[in-house]
Amino acid sequence: MSMSNSLKKLSSCVLIDLDGTLINTDGVVSDILRKYLSKYGKQWDGREALKIVGKTPLEAATTIVEDYGLPCGVDEFNSEFYPLFSAQMDKIKSLPGANRLIRHLNGHGVPMALASNSSRANIESKISYHQGWKDCFSVIIGSDEVSKGKPSPDLFLEAARKLNKDPGECLVIEDSVPGVLAGKAAGATVIAVPSLPKQTHLYTSADEVINSLLDLKPEKWGLPPFQDWIENTLPIDPWRIGGPVIKGFGRGSKVLGIPTANLSTKDYAEELVEHPSGVYFGWAGLATRGVFKMVMSIGWNPYFNNTEKTIEPWLLHDFTEDFYGEELRLIIVGYIRPEANFPSLESLVAKIHEDREVAEKALDLPSYAKFKDDPYLTK
Numbered sequence: 210m211s212m213s214n215s216l217k218k219l220s221s222c223v224l225i226d227l228d229g230t231l232i233n234t235d236g237v238v239s240d241i242l243r244k245y246l247s248k249y250g251k252q253w254d255g256r257e258a259l260k261i262v263g264k265t266p267l268e269a270a271t272t273i274v275e276d277y278g279l280p281c282g283v284d285e286f287n288s289e290f291y292p293l294f295s296a297q298m299d300k301i302k303s304l305p306g307a308n309r310l311i312r313h314l315n316g317h318g319v320p321m322a323l324a325s326n327s328s329r330a331n332i333e334s335k336i337s338y339h340q341g342w343k344d345c346f347s348v349i350i351g352s353d354e355v356s357k358g359k360p361s362p363d364l365f366l367e368a369a370r371k372l373n374k375d376p377g378e379c380l381v382i383e384d385s386v387p388g389v390l391a392g393k394a395a396g397a398t399v400i401a402v403p404s405l406p407k408q409t410h411l412y413t414s415a416d417e418v419i420n421s422l423l424d425l426k427p428e429k430w431g432l433p434p435f436q437d438w439i440e441n442t443l444p445i446d447p448w449r450i451g452g453p454v455i456k457g458f459g460r461g462s463k464v465l466g467i468p469t470a471n472l473s474t475k476d477y478a479e480e481l482v483e484h485p486s487g488v489y490f491g492w493a494g495l496a497t498r499g500v501f502k503m504v505m506s507i508g509w510n511p512y513f514n515n516t517e518k519t520i521e522p523w524l525l526h527d528f529t530e531d532f533y534g535e536e537l538r539l540i541i542v543g544y545i546r547p548e549a550n551f552p553s554l555e556s557l558v559a560k561i562h563e564d565r566e567v568a569e570k571a572l573d574l575p576s577y578a579k580f581k582d583d584p585y586l587t588k
């Protein structure tokens with residue numbers, strides 16, 4: 210999938226997609242469709258998301274009207290859907306790492322274009338809720354400004370032309386399959402950041418598939434590296450979650466020799482969607498036992514290919530007994546790496562021990578250590 214170094218083209222500018230790449234449009238669209246379809250006695254099936262990701266507004270609307278057999282035409286659907294969507298636009302959140310990426314590239318003078326299958330007017334409205342974003346893009350272009358939307362290369366070709374760049378010099382960042390195809394057809398280097406889980410296999414034409422924008426390494430593509438990593442960790446906006454410790458798959462201690470005190474995922478559905486899967490660390494509090502360093506994974510545990518996204522915190526302390534049912538409070542302060550698959554159980558275990566060392570060391574740094582005293586942990 211990834212090109213050998215000798216063939217790799219270096220990029221001097223970035224062409225980036227909006228929905229699903231920089232902002233979580235799907236979250237709001239799903240909410241609206243769930244309510245809208247229930248009026249017709251239909252139930253929104255999240256699996257439809259895969260069919261509409263990266264499509265033009267017209268294609269997406271046609272798919273929904275046809276798949277749900279709605280008793281209305283596409284035009285009527287659009288005239289009902291768009292006012293609902295416009296009213297919720299301010300609720301569309303930026304995706305993890307999006308703001309950081311835009312500010313980083315802009316701060317280093319890397320020219321950037323926003324190229325989206327959505328209309329120019331809608332792009333402008335959506336980004337108006339994200340402070341300072343508009344000024345970071347020298348070019349903004351919607352599918353109503355070219356003859357064909359993605360997967361046609363038109364949007365990216367036009368964006369490159371407006372930036373005065375050869376498409377071969379452009380790095381495209383995309384979450385959808387049509388977007389990746391469009392970028393490759395334009396002759397650009399393409400990084401895929403799939404917005405739907407477990408879909409990596411669909412992105413074979415991308416030059417690299419990453420799990421989230423947090424995993425982007427601009428220097429691999431000739432762009433300035435991020436400078437915010439400290440001792441192999443990336444500080445994140447601290448995130449607090451807590452609840453009673455529940456039974457997991459029963460394999461943490463048994464199979465890996467690494468116990469993980471699982472939290473119920475039902476209670477954190479929203480946070481789980483908002484945070485990319487990966488290995489994180491922070492502090493863990495148990496009311497009667499104290500505060501401990503903690504390293505955890507969030508995700509589908511690729512080695513075990515779970516069907517559910519789980520939260521698995523390993524408290525870095527030797528306990529003499531289990532603490533199922535006790536209230537566990539976590540403050541997650543930094544990111545280490547994406548979840549990965551491993552050729553053997555031993556190599557997975559070795560990597561988790563490496564994560565432990567990274568976390569133990571990092572948590573002594575003042576910027577992470579200060580959260581140890583946060584009242585949330587033991588309250």
Ligand code: ADP
Pocket residue numbers: 454455456457458459460461462463467468469470471522523524525526527528530531532533
């Ligand atoms: P499960 O699959 O039920 O989560 P594990 O084998 O992962 O089982 O063991 C996790 C349990 O072990 C926790 O719920 C907790 O009660 C206990 N435990 C003991 N020591 C630790 C530790 N250092 N970190 C996390 N959990 C621990």
Ligand code: RBF
Pocket residue numbers: 457458459460461465467469488504505506509510511512513514521522523547548549550557561564565
């Ligand atoms: N599982 C994976 O399949 N891939 C990983 O990269 C991975 N990293 C982990 C890192 C840490 C720090 C911890 C605590 C767990 C990790 N696991 C990973 C999850 C592990 O598979 C899980 O805890 C056990 O399966 C118990 O359910």
Ligand code: MG
Pocket residue numbers: 457458459460461468469470471521
């Ligand atoms: Mg566990």
